[in-house]
Amino acid sequence: xxxxxxxxxxxxxxxxxxxxxxxxxxxxxxxxxxxxxxxxxxxxxxxxxxxxxxxxxxxxxxxxxxxxxxxxxxxxxxxxxxxxxxxxxxxxxxxxxxxxxxxxxxxxxxxxxxxxxxxxxxxxxxxxxxxxxxxxxxxxxxxxxxxxxxxxxxxxxxxxxxxxxxxxxxxxxxxxxxxxxxxxxxxxxxxxxxxxxxxxxxxxxxxxxxxxxxxxxxxxxxxxxxxxxxxxxxxxxxxxxxxxx
Amino acid sequence: xxxxxxxxxxxxxxxxxxxxxxxxxxxxxxxxxxxxxxxxxxxxxxxxxxxxxxxxxxxxxxxxxxxxxxxxxxxxxxxxxxxxxxxxxxxxxxxxxxxxxxxxxxxxxxxxxxxxxxxxxxxxxxxxxxxxxxxxxxxxxxxxxxxxxxxxxxxxxxxxxxxxxxxxxxxxxxxxxxxxxxxxxxxxxxxxxxxxxxxxxxxxxxxxxxxxxxxxxxxxxxxxxxxxxxxxxxxxxxxxxxxxxxxxxxxxxxxxxxxxxxxxxxxxxxxxxxxxxxxxxxxxxxxxxxxxxxxxxxxxxxxxxxxxxxxxxxxxxxxxxxxxxxxxxxxxxxxxxxxxxxxxxxxxxxxxxxxxxxxxxxxxxxxxxxxxxxxxxxxxxxxxxxxxxxxxxxxxxxxxxxxxxxxxxxxxxxxxxxxxxxxxxxxxxxxxxxxxxxxxxxxxxxxxxxxxxxxxxx
Numbered sequence: 080x081x082x083x084x085x086x087x088x089x090x091x092x093x094x095x096x097x098x099x100x101x102x103x104x105x106x107x108x109x110x111x112x113x114x115x116x117x118x119x120x121x122x123x124x125x126x127x128x129x130x131x132x133x134x135x136x137x138x139x140x141x142x143x144x145x146x147x148x149x150x151x152x153x154x155x156x157x158x159x160x161x162x163x164x165x166x167x168x169x170x171x172x173x174x175x176x177x178x179x180x181x182x183x184x185x186x187x188x189x190x191x192x193x194x195x196x197x198x199x200x201x202x203x204x205x206x207x208x209x210x211x212x213x214x215x216x217x218x219x220x221x222x223x224x225x226x227x228x229x230x231x232x233x234x235x236x237x238x239x240x241x242x243x244x245x246x247x248x249x250x251x252x253x254x255x256x257x258x259x260x261x262x263x264x265x266x267x268x269x270x271x272x273x274x275x276x277x278x279x280x281x282x283x284x285x286x287x288x289x290x291x292x293x294x295x296x297x298x299x300x301x302x303x304x305x306x307x308x309x310x311x312x313x314x315x316x317x318x319x320x321x322x323x324x
Numbered sequence: 325x326x327x328x329x330x331x332x333x334x335x336x337x338x339x340x341x342x343x344x345x346x347x348x349x350x351x352x353x354x355x356x357x358x359x360x361x362x363x364x365x366x367x368x369x370x371x372x373x374x375x376x377x378x379x380x381x382x383x384x385x386x387x388x389x390x391x392x393x394x395x396x397x398x399x400x401x402x403x404x405x406x407x408x409x410x411x412x413x414x415x416x417x418x419x420x421x422x423x424x425x426x427x428x429x430x431x432x433x434x435x436x437x438x439x440x441x442x443x444x445x446x447x448x449x450x451x452x453x454x455x456x457x458x459x460x461x462x463x464x465x466x467x468x469x470x471x472x473x474x475x476x477x478x479x480x481x482x483x484x485x486x487x488x489x490x491x492x493x494x495x496x497x498x499x500x501x502x503x504x505x506x507x508x509x510x511x512x513x514x515x516x517x518x519x520x521x522x523x524x525x526x527x528x529x530x531x532x533x534x535x536x537x538x539x540x541x542x543x544x545x546x547x548x549x550x551x552x553x554x555x556x557x558x559x560x561x562x563x564x565x566x567x568x569x570x571x572x573x574x575x576x577x578x579x580x581x582x583x584x585x586x587x588x589x590x591x592x593x594x595x596x597x598x599x600x601x602x603x604x605x606x607x608x609x610x611x612x613x614x615x616x617x618x619x620x621x622x623x624x625x626x627x628x629x630x631x632x633x634x635x636x637x638x639x640x641x642x643x644x645x646x647x648x649x650x651x652x653x654x655x656x657x658x659x660x661x662x663x664x665x666x667x668x669x670x671x672x673x674x675x676x677x678x679x680x681x682x683x684x685x686x687x688x689x690x691x692x693x694x695x696x697x698x699x700x701x702x703x704x705x706x707x708x709x710x711x712x713x714x715x716x717x718x719x720x721x722x723x724x725x726x727x728x729x730x731x732x733x734x735x736x737x738x739x740x741x742x743x744x745x746x747x748x749x750x751x752x753x754x755x756x757x758x759x760x761x762x763x764x765x766x767x768x769x770x771x772x773x774x775x776x777x778x779x780x781x782x
């Protein structure tokens with residue numbers, strides 16, 4: 080079924096776009112490294128492959144005049160999803176070129192910005208590439224060598240987007256979204272304790288609105304203290320009994 | 325920056341008062357130097373330690389030292405850095421100022437810098453709000469909730485994308501280690517405090533209207549508009565009737581319209597100032613009708629008059645009525661562009677191809693490419709020769725320099741104060757002498773009339 084295939088491909092493109100954005104945000108900061116540049120390159124290439132595949136699929140579907148009105152509305156919705164993803168990707172690619180040029184890695188007088196981020200981004204890249212671990216095999220001057228490829232790829236993407244606009248007559252503003260406001264809350268993702276802990280750390284002012292987060296963290300620590308005292312009491316009782324025996 | 329954002333940038337966003345951003349970035353890079361930059365310390369949160377936190381007093385001290393300024397000025401400079409979004413506060417994140425104490429700050433990642441090329445997109449803000457919604461489980465701040473609803477309404481067609489992307493970005497962020505996650509959240513939040521400030525705060529990003537061109541350079545000549553303005557002012561200040569004396573006299577001051585009659589478009593002999601203006605630029609020459617006539621005469625002598633005629637035809641097409649456009653375009657084609665045309669103009673093959681193709685469906689600007697080509701041809705070639713030609717030299721010799729108005733023939737008009745005084749004196753005189761009784765005056769007048777009457781009827 081063409082629709083399902085389209086949807087899975089769009090989901091994949093969406094995932095890669097999100098991961099690419101995370102990687103570009105780390106550029107120029109202290110978590111920038113040769114590995115990051117290689118991750119960017121690989122993610123970008125994957126994104127482009129997905130983009131081309133999506134585009135061919137969607138254009139064939141939309142050019143088909145025999146589809147029903149509902150189908151066409153659905154394909155137009157998917158088209159808007161696709162073009163929005165591509166716009167985001169294009170902007171991120173251009174920004175990565177700009178920042179990559181401004182922050183070459185090998186020049187000792189160019190310091191990276193001390194943003195506080197020091198960890199590596201290989202987990203994000205692995206998520207984008209849908210692999211378990213990333214393998215790094217590029218040369219050590221990838222930061223400069225990749226920029227030329229990046230420029231050609233940016234022009235390719237821009238051309239593709241212009242062609243897309245010309246060939247397919249879709250009015251994006253006429254598409255009605257399926258998700259209503261607040262739809263992101265209805266997902267089945269676990270917003271567990273770890274992220275709650277993150278909130279209470281980030282908001283450091285006393286009169287913030289993290290009452291809920293604070294309370295949960297507080298009760299957790301109170302529970303730990305109670306357990307500790309219980310253990311100490313049990314140890315004391317046992318010790319008393321041993322001494323008396 | 326080799327690839328400009330002009331390709332899909334339909335808004336031509338150039339921000340006039342943000343030319344300082346490039347300079348700030350240089351300062352920021354200096355601050356990163358491990359030896360001479362700002363000293364950083366690790367920030368201790370409950371169990372995590374995050375490096376690269378800097379105190380407000382360190383920043384101010386470094387700025388005062390680097391620029392040799394006093395503490396007050398360093399403090400306002402520091403506040404500007406925070407307000408623009410290059411440094412963000414870790415405590416009290418909504419107030420974008422620098423506090424000269426031990427309160428902590430951190431540098432913002434280059435992606436979130438407020439650079440001139442990249443406008444802040446509402447799509448990104450929608451995705452951020454959706455992510456925040458996920459994290460805070462639906463409890464957003466009031467202004468954020470309002471913005472969310474507003475964006476949901478007008479960006480509705482993209483909303484599926486916003487939700488999908490928000491979820492994916494949220495999941496991707498979880499892949500990083502805890503300290504990096506905290507830093508990323510703080511960074512993103514700081515970015516949006518700068519660019520979508522909460523209500524009641526003043527934003528440093530308020531720069532007024534966007535400009536059409538890059539305020540840092542002139543795209544053609546590479547000069548800054550400041551230099552161009554200075555040059556223009558210096559050249560034209562002598563020719564401006566407001567700034568310097570105009571000969572013979574300004575008609576608004578002396579009621580003498582000689583200045584206008586001497587500078588009319590079809591005058592035989594132009595004034596010296598006018599002829600001098602033709603030497604400033606080719607555009608000046610063409611825009612003055614008398615100058616254009618002179619140029620036309622010169623081109624006639626050189627047998628290259630068709631260029632100017634073509635240019636004038638194009639102008640006519642551009643500014644004419646829509647009804648006459650088609651026939652005008654055809655006329656121009658027949659006269660100038662067709663093979664074997666009577667006044668064939670010499671333009672390169674590519675431009676000719678584009679023009680002929682465009683003429684199949686003519687519109688107002690179809691001849692723009694050819695017109696520009698001919699304009700540049702005339703400017704680079706004929707204009708220079710014109711300025712050295714005998715035609716121009718003759719005109720320059722004959723040009724008159726009118727004498728200054730001597731105020732000789734001008735009737736001296738009385739000042740209104742004196743006129744009013746005279747009126748008052750006259751009124752006083754009349755009041756003192758003449759009879760106030762109107763009936764006596766009327767009878768006097770009627771008597772006079774009767775006397776006049778018989779005489780007239782004869």
